[in-house]
Amino acid sequence: MAQDGPRRVLAAVDRAAWGLGLRPGMSAAEAQSRVAGLVVVEAAPEDDLAGLARLADWCLAYSPLVALDPPLGLWIESAGAAHLHGGEARLLADLCRRLRAGGLAARAAVADTPGAAWAVARLPRAGRIVAPGRQGAVLAELPLWVLRVEAGTVARLHQLGIERVGQLAAQPRAPFRLRFGEGALRRLDQALGHAPEPLAYRAPPETHAVRLAFPEPIGAPETLARVVARLSEALAQDLERRALGGRRFDLVFVRVDGAPQAVSVGTARPSRDPRHLAGLFAERLSLVDPGHGIDEARLAAVRVEPLDARQIAALADDTDPDGMALLVDRLALRLGPGRLFRAAPVESEWPERAVRRVAPLAPATGASWPAGLPRPGRLIDPPEPVVALAAVPDAPPGAFTWRGARRRVVAADGPERVFGEWWRSDAEASAFRDYYRVEDESGARYWLFRDAPAAEGGRWWLHGLGEA
Known part of the structure; x- marks a missing residue:
């Protein structure tokens, strides 16, 4: 229950109330007259916003760029981080599964633009992925409200027979703008990718991060690579002072138009080797669109573990214990998560049960296959x-x-x-x-x-x- 001017209205309803015909925005008097003994709770929008912010911080596990869309939504920029979760489809499925496990009903979608993702996520079928460049065709048959156009404008357009996004897109712009203003057309252009939609991304709680600002915008690939090398060196020194190593690193370039470009990499073991980090990011810099230039870069270790100093191998025939981890990181970045594994023995009589896939660097369990029993390659x-x-x-x-x-x-x-x-x-x-x-x-x-x-x-x- 919330105050709307002089009226008391329903701010939200649960599933049972919805089934009884109650809707958000309905006056409290009407709702109580329809349902005898209706239980109402005073709305606490500040607490709701704080809860949404906590959920946004939790979503930083999926991407370094998360923004609030009050009262019920979140934006997650997944372009540079989806590969860490097996691709967009797996990221979406895992996100929805974990939210449901936590008792939260959620719908999610992936699209080229925030507006298109917002619209498709609110369709009855959750978990949709709009193919690149297809948002126009997908949105064309959807109702106007999915563009986040004001309700009054939607009602006026309905009176003229304009009920679908495709019908709005077909209208002559100049007379439409004179009659209805800029709002509906701006939302349409944002959803189609013809106009930018700046989002206020949350600053993650970065305790291990470094930053570089540039007096002039940069954008050349070789310049970005040098910036990454400098950031990696600075971050490695900070982690070394704290005896820590990173398992996930987020790199964010901020363009002159305010749009961030994020890239994330993960490592099989804790690492603070600056050359290794710079090499991993070099594999992903092709995903960065510098636009008209980049004026700031940030690198953060968002998942860290203790990593003590160790003795460097002194003899040529000594085995570097971290060498395999470096190779695994490079191959996993190119092939994708889940593609690398090793065969581990399982104590089982039947051969097909005597082996299982484990992570490449998973510790040995002590199990072994029977000696003296030859097995096929x-x-x-x-x-x-x-x-x-x-x-x-x-x-x-x-x-x-x-x-x-x-x-x-x-x-x-x-x-x-x-x-x-x-x-x-x-x-x-x-x-x-x-x-x-x-x-x-x-x-x-x-x-x-x-x-x-x-x-x-x-x-x-x-x-x-x-x-x-």
Whole structure:
């Protein structure tokens, strides 16, 4: 409940009240006459704004550029940081999932312009991504209110039969401007990307940040690279004094028109190597649009961990423990998150369960594969069925057909019997496999198994290729 001049009105309603026909802006007297025993709570807009600001600070985990859109919205500039989350689609899905897990209903969208994202996010279907350059086609059939045009102007346009964004875009501008003013056309141009829409991005709580301001605007790629190198050196010195290393770094260029350009990079391990940081950002500087020039640059370590000084390797044959981390960071930046992994052993009897993907630099768990049991260089999961012919039951096959090609076996070794894991299911209590390593006439090697004795109708499967 809020005060609107001399009237008391509903500032917001929950889902149950909406279902009863109550709407924001309705007078309190009318609402209470419609619903007997209506429970009303005094609105606290200052507290709501403070809560929205806290949520905006939480969203800094996704991007260094977050702005408030009171009373219910947030802007997140994801262009330079989406790659850290697996792309825009994954970022959007993870953001909505975590908000729902926290008890917040949320709709989100990604588009080239703030206005287009605002409009699409308020459609019934959440999680939409507007393809680059397609905001005009997407907005054309939407109602005028999605442009954030004043309600009075929308009502007047409805009287003239202009109800959709596409109809507004088709109007002659000069007479329209004389009659309705500049507001609706400005919102249209902002949504289509024909006019800028400056946003007041929140300053993140940067405790580890450095900044450079320039007397003249800069924009050349080689100049930006030199700026990044200077910022990286200054930030590395600050982190070294505090015995810290960064895991995520946000670089923000502020253009002369006030529009920020942000780039984010992450590292597999805490780092404060300035050359390494500058190299990572060099891979992403192509995403920066300097416009008419850049007059300020900021670099911040927004996720830090303790990193003590260490002895540099003195001998040529000493292994640098950070060398692999540097390589992982460069490859992850180029290939994307989730593309790099290593195979880690899992204590399991069945081969397809005995390995799992882990992060490249994940610490060892102490588990290992059984010694003395050769395994193929390539495991096929799930195993593929083959047609095999054996001269003697339960012996290695003399030939088998896989993917339409017949292969004659010239050498074989086995069987190696592997039992099912009874604690997983009753079906595995009596299951077993007999594995054979076989070689065909071309020298290619295969790992075959039969899942039951021949007399019981056991079938043959191909589970691996090559030697360990």
